[in-house]
Amino acid sequence: MGAERYVLANFKMNKNLFEVKKWADEFLSLLYKGKKLSLKVGCAPTFIYIKALKEIVIGTGFLVGAQNMHFEEKGAFTGEVSPTQLKDIGVDFVIIGHSERRNIFGESDELISKKLLSALKHNILPVLCVGETKEEREKGETEKVLIKQISILSKIPDELKNQKIVIAYEPVWAIGTGIPATKDKIEKAVELIREEASKFIKDFSVLYGGSIDEKVAEEIKDICDGGLVGTASLDPQKFYKISQNFDV
Numbered sequence: 001m002g003a004e005r006y007v008l009a010n011f012k013m014n015k016n017l018f019e020v021k022k023w024a025d026e027f028l029s030l031l032y033k034g035k036k037l038s039l040k041v042g043c044a045p046t047f048i049y050i051k052a053l054k055e056i057v058i059g060t061g062f063l064v065g066a067q068n069m070h071f072e073e074k075g076a077f078t079g080e081v082s083p084t085q086l087k088d089i090g091v092d093f094v095i096i097g098h099s100e101r102r103n104i105f106g107e108s109d110e111l112i113s114k115k116l117l118s119a120l121k122h123n124i125l126p127v128l129c130v131g132e133t134k135e136e137r138e139k140g141e142t143e144k145v146l147i148k149q150i151s152i153l154s155k156i157p158d159e160l161k162n163q164k165i166v167i168a169y170e171p172v173w174a175i176g177t178g179i180p181a182t183k184d185k186i187e188k189a190v191e192l193i194r195e196e197a198s199k200f201i202k203d204f205s206v207l208y209g210g211s212i213d214e215k216v217a218e219e220i221k222d223i224c225d226g227g228l229v230g231t232a233s234l235d236p237q238k239f240y241k242i243s244q245n246f247d248v
């Protein structure tokens with residue numbers, strides 16, 4: 001049996017409550033009208049809309065995620081949200097180590113590793129993002145960077161090693177630029193990620209993220225296990241088409 005397939009939307013800091021609800025209604029109606037998808041679809045809105053989204057999709061199998069979390073269960077961490085709080089409102093997955101968290105908010109591999117372990121411990125599916133910057137690629141450091149970012153999996157203790165993890169290959173230069181990575185670059189990186197991750201864990205899926213549109217999804221569906229979609233996911237029609245195209 002192959003790895004589980006996913007198409008996940010990352011809304012980032014976009015949409016208000018009305019727009020999130022409208023998106024969910026539209027996406028669900030497309031889902032019901034069309035051919036049943038065999039992959040898992042989900043969406044990570046901003047924290048404050050998670051509950052509203054969960055209430056709309058409950059019972060449909062649609063996954064609801066968070067874009068970040070703190071690794072501690074509670075405490076004096078102003079502005080942070082804990083894994084137990086996310087579990088409390090039914091969060092299924094959490095994006096960890098997105099490049100915007102790494103680059104804008106200075107998250108280190110060490111911090112990302114703590115968040116990963118915490119998500120596993122609290123039974124929230126982690127979606128670990130890895131990927132090189134433009135500068136790193138130009139210097140020929142892509143492999144080195146990916147190997148280092150994946151190496152945090154070595155810290156997973158034995159009792160959590162059998163849990164499922166989603167890894168998203170997201171080259172930083174392809175995110176939000178409208179210029180996705182080419183198929184051969186994605187294939188090479190995904191292969192490397194699979195090879196490295198399999199040294200530490202058994203049950204994982206590798207997605208691609210970075211300017212995915214329906215054409216990209218069609219093109220790469222056979223070389224990865226789905227996609228993490230930013231800009232194009234904001235439109236329910238586009239996100240539905242991308243989900244269809246990734247469904248093999």
Ligand code: PGA
Binds near residue numbers: 176177
């Ligand atoms: P993008 O974002 O689809 O807008 O490139 C992807 C992501 O950041 O996960």
